[in-house]
Amino acid sequence: xxxxxxxxxxxxxxxxxxxxxxxxxxxxxxxxxxxxxxxxxxxxxxxxxxxxxxxxxxxxxxxxxxxxxxxxxxxxxxxxxxxxxxxxxxxxxxxxxxxxxxxxxxxxxxxxxxxxxxxxxxxxxxxxxxxxxxxxxxxxxxxxxxxxxxxxxxxx
Amino acid sequence: xxxxxxxxxxxxxxxxxxxxxxxxxxxxxxxxxxxxxxxxxxxxxxxxxxxxxxxxxxxxxxxxxxxxxxxxxxxxxxxxxxxxxxxxxxxxxxxxxxxxxxxxxxxxxxxxxxxxxxxxxxxxxxxxxxxxxxxxxxxxxxxxxxxxxxxxxxxx
Amino acid sequence: xxxxxxxxxxxxxxxxxxxxxxxxxxxxxxxxxxxxxxxxxxxxxxxxxxxxxxxxxxxxxxxxxxxxxxxxxxxxxxxxxxxxxxxxxxxxxxxxxxxxxxxxxxxxxxxxxxxxxxxxxxxxxxxxxxxxxxxxxxxxxxxxxxxxxxxxxxxx
Amino acid sequence: xxxxxxxxxxxxxxxxxxxxxxxxxxxxxxxxxxxxxxxxxxxxxxxxxxxxxxxxxxxxxxxxxxxxxxxxxxxxxxxxxxxxxxxxxxxxxxxxxxxxxxxxxxxxxxxxxxxxxxxxxxxxxxxxxxxxxxxxxxxxxxxxxxxxxxxxxxxx
Amino acid sequence: xxxxxxxxxxxxxxxxxxxxxxxxxxxxxxxxxxxxxxxxxxxxxxxxxxxxxxxxxxxxxxxxxxxxxxxxxxxxxxxxxxxxxxxxxxxxxxxxxxxxxxxxxxxxxxxxxxxxxxxxxxxxxxxxxxxxxxxxxxxxxxxxxxxxxxxxxxxx
Amino acid sequence: xxxxxxxxxxxxxxxxxxxxxxxxxxxxxxxxxxxxxxxxxxxxxxxxxxxxxxxxxxxxxxxxxxxxxxxxxxxxxxxxxxxxxxxxxxxxxxxxxxxxxxxxxxxxxxxxxxxxxxxxxxxxxxxxxxxxxxxxxxxxxxxxxxxxxxxxxxxx
Numbered sequence: 001x002x003x004x005x006x007x008x009x010x011x012x013x014x015x016x017x018x019x020x021x022x023x024x025x026x027x028x029x030x031x032x033x034x035x036x037x038x039x040x041x042x043x044x045x046x047x048x049x050x051x052x053x054x055x056x057x058x059x060x061x062x063x064x065x066x067x068x069x070x071x072x073x074x075x076x077x078x079x080x081x082x083x084x085x086x087x088x089x090x091x092x093x094x095x096x097x098x099x100x101x102x103x104x105x106x107x108x109x110x111x112x113x114x115x116x117x118x119x120x121x122x123x124x125x126x127x128x129x130x131x132x133x134x135x136x137x138x139x140x141x142x143x144x145x146x147x148x149x150x151x152x153x154x155x156x
Numbered sequence: 157x158x159x160x161x162x163x164x165x166x167x168x169x170x171x172x173x174x175x176x177x178x179x180x181x182x183x184x185x186x187x188x189x190x191x192x193x194x195x196x197x198x199x200x201x202x203x204x205x206x207x208x209x210x211x212x213x214x215x216x217x218x219x220x221x222x223x224x225x226x227x228x229x230x231x232x233x234x235x236x237x238x239x240x241x242x243x244x245x246x247x248x249x250x251x252x253x254x255x256x257x258x259x260x261x262x263x264x265x266x267x268x269x270x271x272x273x274x275x276x277x278x279x280x281x282x283x284x285x286x287x288x289x290x291x292x293x294x295x296x297x298x299x300x301x302x303x304x305x306x307x308x309x310x311x312x
Numbered sequence: 313x314x315x316x317x318x319x320x321x322x323x324x325x326x327x328x329x330x331x332x333x334x335x336x337x338x339x340x341x342x343x344x345x346x347x348x349x350x351x352x353x354x355x356x357x358x359x360x361x362x363x364x365x366x367x368x369x370x371x372x373x374x375x376x377x378x379x380x381x382x383x384x385x386x387x388x389x390x391x392x393x394x395x396x397x398x399x400x401x402x403x404x405x406x407x408x409x410x411x412x413x414x415x416x417x418x419x420x421x422x423x424x425x426x427x428x429x430x431x432x433x434x435x436x437x438x439x440x441x442x443x444x445x446x447x448x449x450x451x452x453x454x455x456x457x458x459x460x461x462x463x464x465x466x467x468x
Numbered sequence: 469x470x471x472x473x474x475x476x477x478x479x480x481x482x483x484x485x486x487x488x489x490x491x492x493x494x495x496x497x498x499x500x501x502x503x504x505x506x507x508x509x510x511x512x513x514x515x516x517x518x519x520x521x522x523x524x525x526x527x528x529x530x531x532x533x534x535x536x537x538x539x540x541x542x543x544x545x546x547x548x549x550x551x552x553x554x555x556x557x558x559x560x561x562x563x564x565x566x567x568x569x570x571x572x573x574x575x576x577x578x579x580x581x582x583x584x585x586x587x588x589x590x591x592x593x594x595x596x597x598x599x600x601x602x603x604x605x606x607x608x609x610x611x612x613x614x615x616x617x618x619x620x621x622x623x624x
Numbered sequence: 625x626x627x628x629x630x631x632x633x634x635x636x637x638x639x640x641x642x643x644x645x646x647x648x649x650x651x652x653x654x655x656x657x658x659x660x661x662x663x664x665x666x667x668x669x670x671x672x673x674x675x676x677x678x679x680x681x682x683x684x685x686x687x688x689x690x691x692x693x694x695x696x697x698x699x700x701x702x703x704x705x706x707x708x709x710x711x712x713x714x715x716x717x718x719x720x721x722x723x724x725x726x727x728x729x730x731x732x733x734x735x736x737x738x739x740x741x742x743x744x745x746x747x748x749x750x751x752x753x754x755x756x757x758x759x760x761x762x763x764x765x766x767x768x769x770x771x772x773x774x775x776x777x778x779x780x
Numbered sequence: 781x782x783x784x785x786x787x788x789x790x791x792x793x794x795x796x797x798x799x800x801x802x803x804x805x806x807x808x809x810x811x812x813x814x815x816x817x818x819x820x821x822x823x824x825x826x827x828x829x830x831x832x833x834x835x836x837x838x839x840x841x842x843x844x845x846x847x848x849x850x851x852x853x854x855x856x857x858x859x860x861x862x863x864x865x866x867x868x869x870x871x872x873x874x875x876x877x878x879x880x881x882x883x884x885x886x887x888x889x890x891x892x893x894x895x896x897x898x899x900x901x902x903x904x905x906x907x908x909x910x911x912x913x914x915x916x917x918x919x920x921x922x923x924x925x926x927x928x929x930x931x932x933x934x935x936x
Contacts, residue, residue: 006810006811027897030786030867030897031786031811031868031899075609075610075611076606076609076610076611078611079609079611087810088811093879093883093900095256095259095260095407095408095879095883096252096256096407096408096409096564096876096879096880097253097256097257097408097565099873099875099876099879100563100564100565100876101565102902103563103597103873103875103902104563104597104599104602105602106902107597107902107904107905108597108602108606110904111615112606112611112612112615117807117810117901118901118902119811119899119900119901120873120899120900120901120902121897121898121899121900122882122883122886122887122898122900124887124890125437125438125440125441125887126437126438128437128440129259129260129263129264129437131260134260134261134264138232138264138268141231141232141235142231142232143231143232143234143235143268144268147267147268162342162343183429186318186399186429187318187343187400187431243342244343249411249415249432251411251415251568251571251572251719251720252408252411252412252564252568252719252720252721253565253568253569253720255405255407255408255411256408258434259405259407259434262434263434263436263437266436273339273342273433274433274434275343275431275432275433276405276431276432276433276434277429277430277431277432278414278415278418278419278430278432280419280422281419281749281750281752281753282749282750284749284752285571285572285575285576285749287572290572290573290576294544294576294580297543297544297547298543298544299543299544299546299547299580300580303579303580387765387766387767388762388765388766388767390767391765391767407880407883407884408720408876408880409721409877409880409881412719412720412721413721415719415753416719416753416755416758417758419753420753420758420762423771424762424767424768424771441883441884441887441888443884446884446885446888450856450888450892453855453856453859454855454856455855455856455858455859455892456892459891459892474654474655495741498630498711498741499630499655499712499743555654556655561723561727561744563723563727563875563876564720564723564724564875564876564877565876567717567719567720567723568720570746571717571719571746574746575746575748575749578748585651585654585745586745586746587655587743587744587745588717588743588744588745588746589741589742589743589744590726590727590730590731590742590744592731592734593731593905593906593908593909594905594906596905596908597905699921699922699923700918700921700922700923702923703921703923720876721877724875724876724877725877727875727909728875728909728911728914729914731909732909732914732918735927736918736923736924736927
């Protein structure tokens with residue numbers, strides 16, 4: 001790892017990854033040398049899809065992007081960033097309701113993460129109504145969520 | 157059912173129905189031929205009042221409104237609307253915090269519901285601080301929630 | 313005018329009318345018997361386009377919609393609605409910043425307009441970033457605003 | 469208790485108390501004769517720290533403030549206020565997301581609390597990103613939360 | 625002036641004073657020894673009513689409230705507060721749109737005003753849609769604004 | 781200009797530049813090869829300080845930052861970016877009120893600017909209450925704005 005390499009972490013549960021996530025990662029690629037899409041594991045949280053399934057989808061979705069790596073971590077995001085030498089976090093903002101939450105988290109990460117910097121991209125209009133929560137609701141109700149998922153994810 | 161009949165669904169948990177819900181339904185009546193006040197049943201959610209109790213209250217509250225029908229459904233709201241031929245959803249907006257959530261849901265329903273249209277009314281000032289959540293909190297704490305409930309609901 | 317005719321006013325400056333306005337009007341048409349797209353004239357406000365130009369564009373844009381009429385008024389919107397027998401106002405909501413303003417206006421119109429009811433539709437994702445203000449900014453800076461305008465408007 | 473004594477309740481879970489809470493209480497002291505920092509006990513909620521631990525911390529943090537008392541209550545906050553003769557509630561506002569929730573609660577307390585008045589202070593910039601929720605997250609992940617806690621709280 | 629006297633300033637343009645302003649002032653009276661309702665004069669701003677008219681209305685509206693005084697000032701609010709020995713500012717919050725603006729101002733006043741403290745009350749539901757701006761709009765359009773004005777203001 | 785050089789524009793009026801602006805620019809520097817702090821000139825807008833004064837201050841403030849250049853432009857920001865080969869815009873977000881406006885602008889710039897990407901940083905807590913507007917208000921009222929200005933700006 002070169003000292004000046006620009007590494008960015010895009011953390012999430014990705015339960016499942018959506019087209020909105022993919023768009024944010026792809027738009028960020030020209031800015032960084034490496035973008036690590038990393039699943040944060042919280043043992044007290046229930047997920048709809050297994051960790052293995054979610055990691056497989058991430059590998060599949062980004063297999064043609066040489067700058068993207070897939071990762072996983074437990075505990076604080078800032079610790080993981082330090083371990084892998086990442087100085088940047090990447091987050092997508094969809095609406096004003098997201099904002100105050102993300103502001104709080106980014107200010108904390110700056111304090112406890114020794115100036116870990118969070119870079120925000122605003123979702124494109126066609127993705128601003130998509131979230132993993134909504135995709136799960138559609139799936140639980142036996143609806144068709146494929147319009148909100150990357151092509152590589154096939155759920156039947 | 158005539159082809160041009162304007163049917164609207166007002167979905168919710170109604171745990172319990174509040175004066176705010178009743179006001180939104182009554183204001184919407186001139187716009188539609190039928191308004192179906194429908195309880196969405198989610199088997200993973202806990203309710204304070206039984207489905208029977210909630211349905212009874214709805215029947216009681218709207219018994220003098222010939223345009224109102226009471227319904228129930230499981231699964232996606234958009235499927236229920238299609239089954240009963242409803243092209244409209246009705247929602248009340250109380251404050252800006254409601255907005256981003258409702259925007260996301262309405263845009264999704266338009267996509268997965270084949271142009272199901274959501275009509276919004278803004279709560280009147282005297283009802284904008286009323287929600288089922290707050291009514292349940294008052295009840296759990298043995299407070300008097302009758303100022304926030306329709307006259308037909310008597311809880312002691 | 314039949315007593316039960318459902319007349320709705322969609323008021324604005326339309327300086328100029330955008331694709332977002334057109335979408336809201338078209339989505340509202342099944343609900344009403346007549347929708348009056350009406351320019352509110354405020355003698356103390358500066359407009360980029362003349363009243364005649366703006367009225368011509370409205371006529372052109374909606375010439376194939378039999379339910380749409382074009383109007384104009386000075387003074388309070390509620391007075392105009394009363395004069396033409398409209399019991400409904402139509403408004404599009406784009407984002408949470410719009411909300412508190414529209415809430416205030418709609419609650420006032422209910423009080424001073426004798427229960428004039430405001431019906432809200434939320435902008436579709438592809439139109440939620442379009443406003444007349446932004447279109448004017450693009451035009452003033454000699455940019456190309458045609459992606460945000462109805463096909464009938466040609467400005468060079 | 470003199471009839472005109474100005475008593476204020478600052479209610480919360482204080483799981484744990486943060487530097488932000490302490491700042492709001494201290495800023496409010498010149499306004500009141502007594503400020504009761506009171507833990508609301510909800511038997512259905514899980515806490516990270518025991519009631520005894522949280523009460524001890526409160527006693528410790530405010531032991532040099534003669535106007536501050538520590539309290540506890542079950543049920544509605546308005547009932548507790550009435551019992552101890554408090555006519556005021558104190559709340560801190562950190563961001564716009566807090567606002568609509570607090571507005572609803574304060575309007576309800578005015579109705580069911582016979583004009584119990586809620587006084588709001590806006591958090592200072594250096595405390596606006598601190599909440600008990602965030603402190604608990606840092607602790608669960610074995611991070612160092614001391615920058616967000618009063619000096620009297622030592623957790624190892 | 626006794627050293628401990630609690631003096632509060634309620635600043636504004638009051639162009640004109642509304643029922644909402646009056647309600648906030650009256651609710652604040654038990655907290656303070658004196659509340660100074662003060663017109664801030666900005667020579668670059670246009671007002672609908674003259675300074676004399678606005679001051680007369682304030683005198684009239686509060687003539688039976690011994691704790692209320694009427695004032696006027698030019699320049700920064702914090703300077704005026706210092707001159708008259710006021711340690712508190714009073715502000716009403718109507719909605720989330722008000723919040724971020726008021727937060728900014730109150731944090732600045734704390735810095736440049738040597739800990740001048742701003743006390744916020746949230747508007748009651750029946751007043752949260754009232755503002756001087758809206759009253760002026762109604763008046764300019766020859767509408768009837770009396771429902772939003774204190775009884776002492778008669779405009780014809 | 782090398783084809784892969786990462787050039788970013790930070791546009792504004794800078795009337796005057798504040799400590800908040802400086803912080804956002806400095807935090808962005810590791811991400812880019814060049815950051816152009818550029819004054820957008822709008823002939824219809826009144827400024828408190830002359831263009832020369834504002835440019836001088838920018839030169840002074842960033843004279844020790846080799847990656848920073850000072851620029852100026854008229855017309856659309858996207859045109860200026862294209863002319864100088866910048867693929868990125870930089871914006872600071874202070875609060876949720878900023879968000880919806882910035883979202884609209886960034887989505888437009890993506891459309892009319894051929895994928896010009898806007899990068900957002902959230903203001904640090906100590907700068908989130910600072911804006912040029914507020915600084916101007918303090919100056920007009922003869923208050924001391926130096927706590928909100930970079931050291932290089934001396935106004936008496």
